[in-house]
Amino acid sequence: MGAVTLVRQASRLHPYVFDAIVALCLFAISVSYPLLGPLGGEGRLTPGQAAFSAVVWGVLVLRRRHPLAVLSVSSAATALSVALNEARGLSTLAVVIAVYTVAVSTNRLTAVLAGSFTGLVLVGGALYSTRGTVLDPDKVVLVLWSGLAAAVGDAIRSHRDYVLAAEERARRAEHSRDEQTRRRLAEDRLRIARDLHDVMAHHIAVINVQAGVAGHVLRSDPSGAQEALGHVRHASRAVLDELGSVLRVLRENEEVAAPTEPVPGLGRMEELIESFRGAGLRVTWRRAGQIYALPAPVDLAAYRLLQESLTNAHKHGGDIVRIQLSYQPEQLTVEVDNEAPAERRRIRSMVSTGYGLLGMRERVSAAGGRMHAGPRPGGGFRVRAVLPACQERG
Numbered sequence: 001m002g003a004v005t006l007v008r009q010a011s012r013l014h015p016y017v018f019d020a021i022v023a024l025c026l027f028a029i030s031v032s033y034p035l036l037g038p039l040g041g042e043g044r045l046t047p048g049q050a051a052f053s054a055v056v057w058g059v060l061v062l063r064r065r066h067p068l069a070v071l072s073v074s075s076a077a078t079a080l081s082v083a084l085n086e087a088r089g090l091s092t093l094a095v096v097i098a099v100y101t102v103a104v105s106t107n108r109l110t111a112v113l114a115g116s117f118t119g120l121v122l123v124g125g126a127l128y129s130t131r132g133t134v135l136d137p138d139k140v141v142l143v144l145w146s147g148l149a150a151a152v153g154d155a156i157r158s159h160r161d162y163v164l165a166a167e168e169r170a171r172r173a174e175h176s177r178d179e180q181t182r183r184r185l186a187e188d189r190l191r192i193a194r195d196l197h198d199v200m201a202h203h204i205a206v207i208n209v210q211a212g213v214a215g216h217v218l219r220s221d222p223s224g225a226q227e228a229l230g231h232v233r234h235a236s237r238a239v240l241d242e243l244g245s246v247l248r249v250l251r252e253n254e255e256v257a258a259p260t261e262p263v264p265g266l267g268r269m270e271e272l273i274e275s276f277r278g279a280g281l282r283v284t285w286r287r288a289g290q291i292y293a294l295p296a297p298v299d300l301a302a303y304r305l306l307q308e309s310l311t312n313a314h315k316h317g318g319d320i321v322r323i324q325l326s327y328q329p330e331q332l333t334v335e336v337d338n339e340a341p342a343e344r345r346r347i348r349s350m351v352s353t354g355y356g357l358l359g360m361r362e363r364v365s366a367a368g369g370r371m372h373a374g375p376r377p378g379g380g381f382r383v384r385a386v387l388p389a390c391q392e393r394g
Helices: 002-013 015-039 047-062 067-083 091-105 108-130 137-217 222-251 266-278 296-315 356-366
Strands: 282-288 320-327 331-339 370-375 381-388
Touching (some): 015 091, 047 067, 047 091, 067 108, 091 137, 108 137, 137 222, 137 356, 266 282, 266 296, 266 320, 296 320, 296 331, 296 356, 296 381, 356 370
Parallel strands (some): 282 320
Antiparallel strands (some): 331 381, 370 381
């Protein structure tokens, strides 16, 4: 087994050197065969035998580069040597190797044609020499050897193609898995970043603004400062609770049951609005149309849009926020108007990530909707989103 592996490695690393050595060895055996006397030779080597053997074995050095040309030359030379009674030794073996090379390096049709044509050429040379019939054993053997060489070469080529195809499929599958893993990781990072921003941004904004208010009125209005600090404590607890929930989800593995806490939606809108009213923001809202159950992605997107819009209004100095929800049979329209008079600015956030509007657009787009955000003609800021929501009446 080790010797076979060594031969294969030598053939792959140095194919032409390997073929030259093999051809030289077989040529030496072929020309020595007539000198073996009792083993079947005639005890002499004619110039014709040497010349035909040199041609037949010499062209095999180029069998990998020009398989069809080598087969043509070797089969023609062998048939001619047989017809002229100059064939001796292993000349037929050279043709078998050439047929095998054609079959292993081309396609099945070419292999069948090559094997058949070679067999006919060799039989034709033998018939010219011996004047026998096609069914003579020595002529049948020539056809069988040609067919066997073509069959073996085609089988090896088919197996090699199958292995290469399987390896290519495995590489593509591995690449696809890697791409899918990278895409999922990117999606998870984006989702985590968006959720962290959504669940904590407005609480952090409340803490920042109320801490500024407390510092501003600490001496002039101690009761107002105490109230502002109460809002800070409440928002801080909310941040810690939300952060704990996110961290628990991140620590869970696949075997742990999914969390049972409901996904926030417009059903919690009043609770959300009250939290901002407690922080000093004046919020009014109304609904238009017949209320119906929303798909979960749309319900969550609408809630997060309201949450981020209120957070931005509170953080950037808004005094009055008006919310309108318009239920139509095929869509839900959410409008948030933030009035921010120039003469009354609140203490602004010292740090702004700029990811709020981006996160809203991503959520609305993921739910299949569209969103516009920008300054209002009369001052302030407006966020308007249209979300697809097929009516599901209870």
